[in-house]
Amino acid sequence: xxxxxxVAALVGMVSLMFALPLLPALLELRRKSDALPLSVxxxxxxxxxxxxxxFRTYIKSLEPTMQGCVAAGTTATGSLPDGEEYVxxxxxxxxxxxxxxxxxxxxLMMGADIDLILPDDARFSKDIYAxxxxxxxxxxxxxxxxxxxxxxxxxxSRVLRWVHAVGEFxxxxxCNLYGRISSDSLIRLQAGCRFLRLNAPRIxxxxxxxxxxxxxxxxxxAAPMARRFLHDGxxxxxxxxxxxxxxxIRGKLHIGSGARICGSVxxxxxxxxxxxxAVEGSLISARKMRIGPHCAIHGPVIAERELAIASGVQCxxxxxxxTVSAPRIxxxxxxTVFGTLWxxxxxxxxxxxxxxxx
Amino acid sequence: MRxxxxxxxxxxxxxxxxxxxxAMIYALYIxxxxxxxxxxxxxxxxxxxLFGFQRHPYIDxxxxxxxxxxxxxxxxxxxKVIANILDALMTVKYPADRMLVxxxxxxxxxxxxxxxxxxxxxFPGRIxxxxxxxxxxxxxxxLKDAMENVTTEVILIFDADYIPGAGLIKxxxxxxxxxxxxxxxxxxxxxxxxxxxxxRLLDLERSGGYQVDQQARMNLRxxxxxxxxxxxxxxxxxxxxxxxxxNSLTEDxxxxxxxxxxxxxxxxxxxxxxxxxxxxxxPVRIKQIMRWAKGHNQAMVTYGWHLLVGKHHATLRERIDGxxxxxxxxxxxxxxxxxxxxxxxxxxxxxxxxxVIALLSLTAYAxxxxxxxxxEIAAAARLDGTRKRICLLPFLILGFAVSIFSVSRAxxxxxxxxxxGAEFHWDKTERFRKVL
Numbered sequence: 102x103x104x105x106x107x108v109a110a111l112v113g114m115v116s117l118m119f120a121l122p123l124l125p126a127l128l129e130l131r132r133k134s135d136a137l138p139l140s141v142x143x144x145x146x147x148x149x150x151x152x153x154x155x156f157r158t159y160i161k162s163l164e165p166t167m168q169g170c171v172a173a174g175t176t177a178t179g180s181l182p183d184g185e186e187y188v189x190x191x192x193x194x195x196x197x198x199x200x201x202x203x204x205x206x207x208x209l210m211m212g213a214d215i216d217l218i219l220p221d222d223a224r225f226s227k228d229i230y231a232x233x234x235x236x237x238x239x240x241x242x243x244x245x246x247x248x249x250x251x252x253x254x255x256x257x258s259r260v261l262r263w264v265h266a267v268g269e270f271x272x273x274x275x276c277n278l279y280g281r282i283s284s285d286s287l288i289r290l291q292a293g294c295r296f297l298r299l300n301a302p303r304i305x306x307x308x309x310x311x312x313x314x315x316x317x318x319x320x321x322x323a324a325p326m327a328r329r330f331l332h333d334g335x336x337x338x339x340x341x342x343x344x345x346x347x348x349x350i351r352g353k354l355h356i357g358s359g360a361r362i363c364g365s366v367x368x369x370x371x372x373x374x375x376x377x378x379a380v381e382g383s384l385i386s387a388r389k390m391r392i393g394p395h396c397a398i399h400g401p402v403i404a405e406r407e408l409a410i411a412s413g414v415q416c417x418x419x420x421x422x423x424t425v426s427a428p429r430i431x432x433x434x435x436x437t438v439f440g441t442l443w444x445x446x447x448x449x450x451x452x453x454x455x456x457x458x459x
Numbered sequence: 460m461r462x463x464x465x466x467x468x469x470x471x472x473x474x475x476x477x478x479x480x481x482a483m484i485y486a487l488y489i490x491x492x493x494x495x496x497x498x499x500x501x502x503x504x505x506x507x508x509l510f511g512f513q514r515h516p517y518i519d520x521x522x523x524x525x526x527x528x529x530x531x532x533x534x535x536x537x538x539k540v541i542a543n544i545l546d547a548l549m550t551v552k553y554p555a556d557r558m559l560v561x562x563x564x565x566x567x568x569x570x571x572x573x574x575x576x577x578x579x580x581x582f583p584g585r586i587x588x589x590x591x592x593x594x595x596x597x598x599x600x601x602l603k604d605a606m607e608n609v610t611t612e613v614i615l616i617f618d619a620d621y622i623p624g625a626g627l628i629k630x631x632x633x634x635x636x637x638x639x640x641x642x643x644x645x646x647x648x649x650x651x652x653x654x655x656x657x658x659r660l661l662d663l664e665r666s667g668g669y670q671v672d673q674q675a676r677m678n679l680r681x682x683x684x685x686x687x688x689x690x691x692x693x694x695x696x697x698x699x700x701x702x703x704x705x706n707s708l709t710e711d712x713x714x715x716x717x718x719x720x721x722x723x724x725x726x727x728x729x730x731x732x733x734x735x736x737x738x739x740x741x742p743v744r745i746k747q748i749m750r751w752a753k754g755h756n757q758a759m760v761t762y763g764w765h766l767l768v769g770k771h772h773a774t775l776r777e778r779i780d781g782x783x784x785x786x787x788x789x790x791x792x793x794x795x796x797x798x799x800x801x802x803x804x805x806x807x808x809x810x811x812x813x814x815v816i817a818l819l820s821l822t823a824y825a826x827x828x829x830x831x832x833x834x835e836i837a838a839a840a841r842l843d844g845t846r847k848r849i850c851l852l853p854f855l856i857l858g859f860a861v862s863i864f865s866v867s868r869a870x871x872x873x874x875x876x877x878x879x880g881a882e883f884h885w886d887k888t889e890r891f892r893k894v895l
Binding site for chain 1: 514516522524636638639648649653656662695732843850851
């Protein structure tokens with residue numbers, strides 16, 4: 102072989118080896134096939150009602166049809182602009198509903214003032230719009246429900262994506278509520294219910310108002326500016342003690358029964374809150390937290406690992422709603438939360454005295 | 460294994476200086492050791508982001524008794540962009556009666572003042588102008604002067620080229636319900652990512668820096684860094700640490716460390732994303748990174764030793780991570796010195812670690828060490844759900860090359876400034892958006 106050719110071939114091959122990894126880069130630089138800015142959600146602020154609002158917009162074109170069906174007491178079928186099928190009910194007709202539940206690809210729409218009572222074991226894999234009262238039977242399966250009035254789910258029912266009730270939302274024993282559940286007035290869950298994200302002006306878990314009341318909260322406007330008490334290591338607030346200011350504990354925290362914290366509390370390890378404790382600010386644990394019976398917390402309640410809330414606890418108030426959040430939450434019957442109750446991985450309603458006895 | 464420098468001869472046949480050669484070899488060992496620590500750190504962060512427990516403790520706070528907040532918008536000759544951010548801030552989902560926007564117009568000579576005044580007229584009570592006409596240059600100095608108008612416990616800070624989304628203010632305020640939190644940092648996303656090669660490389664770098672580095676530090680309870688924009692600070696914490704440091708070139712780094720030393724945490728919110736504009740030309744990028752490097756090195760000299768061994772509230776892991784973080788810009792000149800030493804030792808005819816081991820080490824490092832930063836960025840791109848832009852990864856060599864020499868130049872210039880007594884000069888980053 103010609104030595105010059107060999108050298109040229111060697112140089113060429115080495116150049117090719119160096120250039121090869123750059124080839125996709127050069128092509129992408131030229132084509133700009135993935136050059137748009139990363140998608141940052143600018144307008145959706147993560148509202149719980151986002152899907153419900155979108156669905157309401159989605160079916161807006163059906164309003165005249167629904168009004169017509171209600172006036173005439175008839176039903177109508179058709180397709181939405183994206184090809185999805187729907188059935189509009191202008192009257193309650195149980196055999197018809199029973200027949201519809203077999204049609205998995207059909208949205209069910211009920212006009213205003215049409216109350217619907219579903220039988221047990223019904224299954225709907227498309228979204229439902231209820232203009233009137235909505236009462237589910239036992240062991241029903243739903244994908245999503247938008248109710249303009251009250252929505253009630255029977256025991257053992259399951260929701261896969263979301264429910265929004267303009268009126269009250271109630272769920273019977275042992276319901277599985279995956280996704281987002283919201284109401285403009287009240288959410289009430291019975292024992293055994295599993296949940297992820299709940300939001301309403303008032304969320305009641307089981308029977309509320311039984312037993313002693315939680316201490317009253319009158320947060321001081323000066324609380325956020327109050328001094329901060331920082332302690333390295335475990336710490337115990339004595340029963341009945343009143344502390345003015347924020348508490349930051351770099352260890353485990355135990356707050357004795359009847360204590361009052363006029364400020365916010367943070368524990369970087371586990372926290373145990375005794376009976377009847379009042380916290381005028383937020384209550385945060387970087388690990389697990391157990392809140393004893395009949396406590397009152399004004400601000401957000403956050404546990405980074407697990408949270409257990411005993412009966413009679415009140416979080417937030419009607420005037421000052423708040424958020425209770427943890428990856429895993431166990432909440433006893435008798436708890437009231439004003440605002441949001443959000444279990445990122447698993448939320449469960451347990452019977453009275455289950456948390457306190459742990 | 461020990462080198463035998465006294466037996467080594469240079470190419471000219473003159474005996475090499477044994478002491479010098481030994482010093483070079485030991486220095487090289489130390490540099491390689493430090494580089495290995497940073498390599499391990501890159502891998503640790505990346506693997507944590509891919510497989511570890513992800514901390515987002517405050518992101519679920521969507522309902523609360525939201526506290527009053529002041530939003531400071533730092534603006535120095537920002538006529539191209541100031542209207543965008545003020546528009547965006549007027550449409551965010553935060554109680555209007557609890558949010559006051561203060562554009563901090565720092566000695567602007569363009570139309571920034573007129574634009575701000577027009578907004579003040581259009582949104583009475585919601586925007587309060589702060590026109591600064593004299594005083595020391597720099598963002599920290601301007602913010603310090605603007606503090607006399609701030610009365611709220613929570614303060615958010617944006618640079619004028621940012622465009623906050625509707626839910627961003629609530630997301631950045633939420634961590635302040637935690638009494639341990641003194642500062643909050645959101646994620647920065649380039650909006651002009653596709654403009655040219657530089658912006659695309661910066662987009663990848665930002666992705667790695669925030670999606671992996673910052674979030675891993677948050678996950679591991681280390682030291683997420685305050686970025687000085689898309690960020691917040693607690694007024695009482697700021698007062699406790701003595702306010703803004705107007706002598707700092709990077710007030711954000713300075714703030715991070717003073718908060719840490721005083722028992723306050725800075726937390727990072729990866730899902731609190733905000734668009735920014737990145738430099739579109741290399742000279743602007745070089746100026747920017749040189750300022751960051753100088754500011755960071757300044758913080759390293761000021762706080763490094765005290766952070767590592769002093770008596771304060773930082774945990775051991777925060778002390779170690781904080782020190783490593785302070786050293787990131789010092790690594791560029793150190794790496795250059797390492798290269799020079801390696802060449803020097805090589806041409807002295809010495810093969811440290813008996814050659815074969817050195818060769819193995821070299822190949823292992825080439826495979827794993829150099830790859831660490833690329834691995835981090837590739838992981839970030841995957842977490843971001845992007846696909847094709849990862850093809851540009853080889854071009855990052857170019858970005859790194861520019862960075863390493865710019866940062867080294869900054870370090871040299873900083874040392875020379877110390878010797879000559881020259882003052883730091885604050886350079887504003889040029890904007891590329893078209894005037895509305």
